[in-house]
Amino acid sequence: MFDRLAERYDLFNHLTSLGMATGWRRETLKPVRPGMRVLDLGCGTGDLMLEAIPLAGLEGEVVGLDFSPNMLAVARRRVEQMEPNEYAPVRFVEDKAENLPIEDKPYDVVVSGFVLRNLYENIDKVLEGVFRSLKTGGQVSFLDITEPDQKGWLLLWQTYMNTMVALYGKLLFGKDYPAFYLTESARRFLKAGEFVQKLKETGFQNIRVKSFMFGAVRLYQAKK
Numbered sequence: 001m002f003d004r005l006a007e008r009y010d011l012f013n014h015l016t017s018l019g020m021a022t023g024w025r026r027e028t029l030k031p032v033r034p035g036m037r038v039l040d041l042g043c044g045t046g047d048l049m050l051e052a053i054p055l056a057g058l059e060g061e062v063v064g065l066d067f068s069p070n071m072l073a074v075a076r077r078r079v080e081q082m083e084p085n086e087y088a089p090v091r092f093v094e095d096k097a098e099n100l101p102i103e104d105k106p107y108d109v110v111v112s113g114f115v116l117r118n119l120y121e122n123i124d125k126v127l128e129g130v131f132r133s134l135k136t137g138g139q140v141s142f143l144d145i146t147e148p149d150q151k152g153w154l155l156l157w158q159t160y161m162n163t164m165v166a167l168y169g170k171l172l173f174g175k176d177y178p179a180f181y182l183t184e185s186a187r188r189f190l191k192a193g194e195f196v197q198k199l200k201e202t203g204f205q206n207i208r209v210k211s212f213m214f215g216a217v218r219l220y221q222a223k224k
């Protein structure tokens with residue numbers, strides 16, 4: 001599915017998040033400092049990576065992992081268009097999130113944007129892999145779509161997702177877009193409290209959750 005959505009994915013994202021995704025991504029990248037090694041899990045077309053690269057600076061490194069070759073091709077193209085001189089070196093890895101750790105040298109930060117829901121069947125394995133991939137003191141910063149807790153907002157959100165978002169999806173991707181995928185994947189994934197518990201069980205500490213748009217999007221941050 002992601003392979004088929006790659007070319008128009010950025011436009012879809014921008015339209016459906018009402019332009020707010022940029023601000024959420026900035027929050028997600030707050031733990032990134034100069035000199036850090038950063039892994040972007042499920043980097044897609046590279047939205048998070050592109051912003052992480054200048055933050056990590058020349059002494060840092062940014063690795064983008066994704067299992068979709070077409071998503072990676074778009075991300076590569078976008079990175080190649082950047083001014084190279086003062087930015088962190090970048091690498092792409094075509095692999096599954098379930099296969100972490102993928103290298104021996106640990107990361108300072110593992111970020112992800114709108115990926116966790118897609119990994120619901122293997123979330124324990126993925127979190128364990130992330131944990132093992134981090135330095136002690138290393139951080140995770142995971143952004144994703146979630147169901148709002150309050151009934152009224154949930155209803156409004158479901159209506160928006162199943163009408164406007166589904167319509168954008170159909171207009172941009174045609175039959176390749178599964179109209180109710182976003183609502184369905186958010187519904188079946190762990191609720192915020194359950195995900196926090198999962199992070200604790202994996203060994204993470206200092207867990208913080210930030211809510212955007214009345215809980216329609218959440219940012220989970222924690223330390224190893």
Ligand SMILES: C[S@@+](CC[C@H](N)C(=O)[O-])C[C@H]1O[C@@H](n2cnc3c(N)ncnc32)[C@H](O)[C@@H]1O
Nearest residue numbers: 002042043044066067068071096097113114118
């Ligand atoms: C909704 S997109 C998000 C892309 C990007 N992180 C962003 O913020 O726009 C989800 C991405 O996760 C990738 N993905 C889904 N399941 C994966 C898995 N098991 N292993 C690696 N990548 C995966 C998809 O290929 C896709 O690029």
